[in-house]
Amino acid sequence: MSSRGCARELRPSNLSSDYRLKRRDHMADWQAGAMDHDAEGLHTDKPSWAARGPFEEEPEWTRNFHNDRFEGRRLFAESFGTFLLVMVAAGGPVVNSLYPGKVPLDARVVAPGLMVMAIIYFMGMVSGAHLNPAVTLAFASRGDFPWRRVPGYLLAQLIGACLAALFLRAMFGDLAHLGATLPGTSIVLWKAAVIEAVLTTGLVSVILGTASGARNVGANGAIAVGGYVALSGLWAASLTGASMNPARSFGPELIGGDWHAWWVYLIGPLVGGLVAVGIAWVLRGPPSAHAEATAQGDPDPPEASGGGVPQEG
Numbered sequence: 421m422s423s424r425g426c427a428r429e430l431r432p433s434n435l436s437s438d439y440r441l442k443r444r445d446h447m448a449d450w451q452a453g454a455m456d457h458d459a460e461g462l463h464t465d466k467p468s469w470a471a472r473g474p475f476e477e478e479p480e481w482t483r484n485f486h487n488d489r490f491e492g493r494r495l496f497a498e499s500f501g502t503f504l505l506v507m508v509a510a511g512g513p514v515v516n517s518l519y520p521g522k523v524p525l526d527a528r529v530v531a532p533g534l535m536v537m538a539i540i541y542f543m544g545m546v547s548g549a550h551l552n553p554a555v556t557l558a559f560a561s562r563g564d565f566p567w568r569r570v571p572g573y574l575l576a577q578l579i580g581a582c583l584a585a586l587f588l589r590a591m592f593g594d595l596a597h598l599g600a601t602l603p604g605t606s607i608v609l610w611k612a613a614v615i616e617a618v619l620t621t622g623l624v625s626v627i628l629g630t631a632s633g634a635r636n637v638g639a640n641g642a643i644a645v646g647g648y649v650a651l652s653g654l655w656a657a658s659l660t661g662a663s664m665n666p667a668r669s670f671g672p673e674l675i676g677g678d679w680h681a682w683w684v685y686l687i688g689p690l691v692g693g694l695v696a697v698g699i700a701w702v703l704r705g706p707p708s709a710h711a712e713a714t715a716q717g718d719p720d721p722p723e724a725s726g727g728g729v730p731q732e733g
Contacts, residue, residue, distance in 0.1 A: 491569070495576040497547035501539045502580030502667055505551050507587060508535040510599025510672050514588050517596035529653025529662065537646030544642070552665040553577055554693035558624045561697045563707045564631065574667075581671030589675055600672035601661030601685055609684055612660045616688025617695070619652050620664045624696035629703075664689055 512528035540549045548565075550556045556573045559565035585598050603612035626648045630641030653662040663669045669685035672678075 491572065494547040495572050497543045498550060498573055498576040499580035499583075501543055501547070501549055502551050502577045503584045503587075504539060505532060505535050505665075506581045506584035506599075506668050506671050508532055509668055510585060511588055513596040513599040514592050518592055525657060526654065529657045530650045532653065533646040533648070533650030535646075536649050537642045540642035540645065541639075547573075551577060551667070552689075553667055554620055554665065554689040555624060555627055557690065558628065558693040558697050559631075561694060562628065562700060577667040578670055581667040582674055583671075585671035585675035588672075594676060597678050598672040598676040600676055600678050601663040601669045601681075602678070603661075603681055603684065604659050607659050609681055612681065613684045613688040615656060615660050616663060616684060617692035619656055619660075619662060620689040620692025621695045621699070622652065622692075623648055623664045624693045625699055628696060628700040660684070660688075664692070666690065 509532040512523050512531055516523035516528065536549075536551065539551065543549055548559075550559065550573060553574050556565065556570055556577070560567050560570050588598055603609060607615075623645070626644050627641070630644050649662075649664070652664065656662040661669075663685045666686050666689050669682070673682055673685075
């Protein structure tokens with residue numbers, strides 16, 4: 421789920437024959453050398469020019485997720501991405517309270533979906549663009565994401581959400597509960613929790629589904645996930661706020677101080693995420709190399725069946 425997938429889809433199909441032949445010859449030379457080195461028990465790194473065309477050159481921290489030197493960049497990406505998401509999701513109700521009727525409900529629920537799509541495109545290759553504790557825990561539970569990185573991701577997401585709520589409060593005051601997600605007037609808390617669980621089951625199923633398989637679906641994943649967020653809000657925003665994200669709800673709750681329904685937006689999404697993990701096992705079996713790479717911010721690994729260029733790191 422990243423802009424690298426988009427770059428592949430937008431790659432011109434009419435590259436010069438000289439370039440194609442040069443790249444083919446370069447790959448053949450490298451593969452022959454790699455086999456010689458493998459026979460001697462030596463490790464051979466793939467050349468970035470051979471593995472990626474001139475349209476796909478990326479810095480090291482987007483290609484080698486297992487290098488701990490770049491973990492700070494990934495945590496910053498998660499925090500910044502969550503900040504943008506919560507600013508839009510919670511900011512809609514706040515601005516609509518300031519200027520009644522200027523941000524109608526349909527705009528308030530579509531905007532977070534568009535923001536999620538944009539975030540996946542511009543920083544998904546850095547951190548995986550989880551933006552959501554339920555998503556991070558689902559990736560880890562499925563075996564696509566290392567558990568040792570989970571605490572850092574969760575903390576980064578919560579910090580980003582709180583900073584967004586602080587920003588809204590500083591700019592506009594304590595309006596509309598700072599955009600907190602709250603059950604509708606006729607929805608009891610347990611029903612709201614069930615609705616959030618069902619919504620999150622669908623969201624995480626879409627995410628896990630677009631992160632699996634043998635195709636590069638980075639760009640399509642951004643559209644699918646952003647579209648699901650918007651569609652869920654169109655029918656469920658009046659019922660629960662359609663949070664599907666403990667961090668999105670936590671920020672306004674903490675800064676605004678309204679905790680009366682806090683457990684709905686913690687238990688519901690976490691349960692829904694775990695149910696989606698079970699569904700993924702039923703639908704697709706064990707996790708794939710593509711799913712692991714997408715969870716880690718790289719939606720374009722070599723074919724899991726072998727025969728491709730070995731992964732870096």
